[in-house]
Amino acid sequence: MDQPSMSYIRVFAPATVANVVCGFDVLGFAVDFPGDEVELFLSSEPGVRIRAIDGDDGRLPLDPQKNTVSASVIRYLEKIGRQDLGIEIVLHKQMPVGSGLGSSAASTVAGLFAIHHLLGQPLGVEDMLQLAMEGERLACGQGHADNVAPALLGGFVLIRSYQPLDIVQLPTPTSLTCALLHPHIEIQTRDARKILKPYIPLSDVTMQMGNLAGFISSLYTNNFELMSRSMQDVIIEPVRAILIPEYDALKRLALSAGAIGFGISGSGPSVFALCKDQLVAKHLLEQLKNHLAHQGITSDIYISSINIHGPKILASQPFTPSSK
Amino acid sequence: MDQPSMSYIRVFAPATVANVVCGFDVLGFAVDFPGDEVELFLSSEPGVRIRAIDGDDGRLPLDPQKNTVSASVIRYLEKIGRQDLGIEIVLHKQMPVGSGLGSSAASTVAGLFAIHHLLGQPLGVEDMLQLAMEGERLACGQGHADNVAPALLGGFVLIRSYQPLDIVQLPTPTSLTCALLHPHIEIQTRDARKILKPYIPLSDVTMQMGNLAGFISSLYTNNFELMSRSMQDVIIEPVRAILIPEYDALKRLALSAGAIGFGISGSGPSVFALCKDQLVAKHLLEQLKNHLAHQGITSDIYISSINIHGPKILASQPFTPSSK
Numbered sequence: 001m002d003q004p005s006m007s008y009i010r011v012f013a014p015a016t017v018a019n020v021v022c023g024f025d026v027l028g029f030a031v032d033f034p035g036d037e038v039e040l041f042l043s044s045e046p047g048v049r050i051r052a053i054d055g056d057d058g059r060l061p062l063d064p065q066k067n068t069v070s071a072s073v074i075r076y077l078e079k080i081g082r083q084d085l086g087i088e089i090v091l092h093k094q095m096p097v098g099s100g101l102g103s104s105a106a107s108t109v110a111g112l113f114a115i116h117h118l119l120g121q122p123l124g125v126e127d128m129l130q131l132a133m134e135g136e137r138l139a140c141g142q143g144h145a146d147n148v149a150p151a152l153l154g155g156f157v158l159i160r161s162y163q164p165l166d167i168v169q170l171p172t173p174t175s176l177t178c179a180l181l182h183p184h185i186e187i188q189t190r191d192a193r194k195i196l197k198p199y200i201p202l203s204d205v206t207m208q209m210g211n212l213a214g215f216i217s218s219l220y221t222n223n224f225e226l227m228s229r230s231m232q233d234v235i236i237e238p239v240r241a242i243l244i245p246e247y248d249a250l251k252r253l254a255l256s257a258g259a260i261g262f263g264i265s266g267s268g269p270s271v272f273a274l275c276k277d278q279l280v281a282k283h284l285l286e287q288l289k290n291h292l293a294h295q296g297i298t299s300d301i302y303i304s305s306i307n308i309h310g311p312k313i314l315a316s317q318p319f320t321p322s323s324k
Numbered sequence: 325m326d327q328p329s330m331s332y333i334r335v336f337a338p339a340t341v342a343n344v345v346c347g348f349d350v351l352g353f354a355v356d357f358p359g360d361e362v363e364l365f366l367s368s369e370p371g372v373r374i375r376a377i378d379g380d381d382g383r384l385p386l387d388p389q390k391n392t393v394s395a396s397v398i399r400y401l402e403k404i405g406r407q408d409l410g411i412e413i414v415l416h417k418q419m420p421v422g423s424g425l426g427s428s429a430a431s432t433v434a435g436l437f438a439i440h441h442l443l444g445q446p447l448g449v450e451d452m453l454q455l456a457m458e459g460e461r462l463a464c465g466q467g468h469a470d471n472v473a474p475a476l477l478g479g480f481v482l483i484r485s486y487q488p489l490d491i492v493q494l495p496t497p498t499s500l501t502c503a504l505l506h507p508h509i510e511i512q513t514r515d516a517r518k519i520l521k522p523y524i525p526l527s528d529v530t531m532q533m534g535n536l537a538g539f540i541s542s543l544y545t546n547n548f549e550l551m552s553r554s555m556q557d558v559i560i561e562p563v564r565a566i567l568i569p570e571y572d573a574l575k576r577l578a579l580s581a582g583a584i585g586f587g588i589s590g591s592g593p594s595v596f597a598l599c600k601d602q603l604v605a606k607h608l609l610e611q612l613k614n615h616l617a618h619q620g621i622t623s624d625i626y627i628s629s630i631n632i633h634g635p636k637i638l639a640s641q642p643f644t645p646s647s648k
Binding site: 027160208217 | 544
């Protein structure tokens with residue numbers, strides 16, 4: 001790679017639901033909406049700079065070493081030995097921060113996907129995943145892959161192993177729809193992790209393994225009944241649900257409104273339901289939103305297909321010798 | 325069901341490998357060989373009696389209430405309200421008792437499958453599974469399904485849940501071959517279960533869940549590389565391997581001889597390897613058997629395809645009014 005491929009690129013990367021009830025730290029999927037957008041501009045002045053961030057209410061750091069987008073772009077350039085390049089970044093934050101919807105993963109992956117395509121895709125997908133996990137470590141204190149892997153690859157993704165990293169792309173049943181609700185309260189991923197029990201009874205492990213295996217099978221067989229029976233969590237949900245107001249009521253409402261399964265998205269406070277179609281998702285979210293409104297809690301809702309393609313390029317300008 | 329369908333039946337039911345390294349208590353598969361055979365004779369004298377058992381060196385109980393085959397046949401008759409019938413049983417024990425190869429499950433399932441067909445199949449598969457699990461409880465003190473379910477259904481079977489019982493049949497990759505080795509030492513299932521740790525670190529749970537999910541995926545995609553990477557166990561193997569002489573050496577030999585994966589069959593002492601074909605299985609078993617022979621331990625070895633049909637009827641006589 002001697003010359004960049006583009007002088008400008010705008011990329012969307014999707015929100016993601018990690019854990020998926022029965023796959024703590026090993027399972028995640030991407031949605032079509034919401035997500036974050038990143039613009040990269042090739043600059044004649046070496047170094048990586050954040051030109052602007054919008055949609056974050058001023059909460060995200062502008063320091064290139066501290067912001068997960070710029071930090072990931074810097075690591076990318078280091079990896080390919082092109083610290084000589086100049087990159088200016090605009091981050092359009094189009095989803096809530098600290099929501100449990102993989103907000104930092106969406107930004108990180110958008111930035112990495114953007115620089116990757118700007119420079120003619122010099123790295124492989126494994127390097128991209130490693131860089132994205134380093135971005136997560138910066139943002140959340142933990143280098144988990146259950147948001148960045150589905151954000152980068154799309155669809156349902158299994159993290160079979162972390163050491164060494166082993167990612168398995170799983171099939172996505174057609175028509176499967178995700179209903180997301182983000183209540184306007186905040187939980188830090190670090191806190192949500194701290195309250196987990198460090199030791200699990202063997203009998204609970206067996207139950208959870210049965211559920212995860214059933215869920216994986218349901219993805220391959222389009223079996224929504226099996227998926228529904230498998231979306232149970234005896235390990236994490238009982239602990240984390242306490243942090244989410246009205247959790248049990250929301251779950252009851254969602255399941256009685258026809259959700260295949262319902263649970264906490266990542267470490268919360270967002271919750272999600274998998275539904276057999278958009279109609280069920282719409283009906284269900286209205287009920288959940290109304291229920292919370294009656295308790296004085298406002299919320300955002302999103303209905304989305306499962307995103308099976310990962311990030312996408314929204315706009316670009318080819319590189320010409322005069323671009324730089 | 326007014327009249328039996330047959331006056332005589334002879335049934336084979338297969339040995340099974342439970343746990344399959346990464347699916348403790350939730351996963352099992354059946355092999356074509358070895359297995360047990362049961363003969364049932366309709367008798368004019370009401371009650372269930374054991375006429376003979378061969379191949380067990382006199383170790384199995386002849387008391388109809390204590391032997392798992394006759395006890396299961398008795399429960400079957402109670403379930404359908406036909407305690408008036410007379411049944412005589414011959415059990416041909418063709419596999420080692422207490423071997424970790426699902427010996428009691430093979431006998432139980434052979435007996436249940438035999439009475440089921442003798443009487444025109446009046447029960448459903450779920451009732452059959454429940455009866456088989458009760459037979460396991462009698463034989464092993466625990467009503468697990470990871471041997472009886474694959475023995476009854478064939479192929480790879482997931483026990484998604486025990487309460488309520490939820491069994492999922494999984495696909496079997498073609499050409500997959502099982503190498504089994506039974507060293508001539510004995511472990512009681514009850515003891516092998518007692519030494520397990522009652523609490524598991526959450527990080528180990530995550531690792532194990534990744535492995536199980538990867539293994540399930542590999543069955544659907546015929547991906548032997550993924551299967552190999554997934555056949556790891558950080559929870560059970562480290563504890564139970566201690567009970568099996570030369571376990572680490574056997575594992576090293578098996579993997580270097582080309583096994584996809586290697587582990588303890590059920591609670592041991594038998595070990596198994598999944599192999600891509602019969603040639604690898606044969607070569608590998610010779611090495612393992614020789615290694616143990618040098619340590620003064622004799623062993624039986626078996627090479628088998630995965631049994632995808634479950635039990636089979638070997639011979640039968642139709643019922644005629646004069647049969648009884």
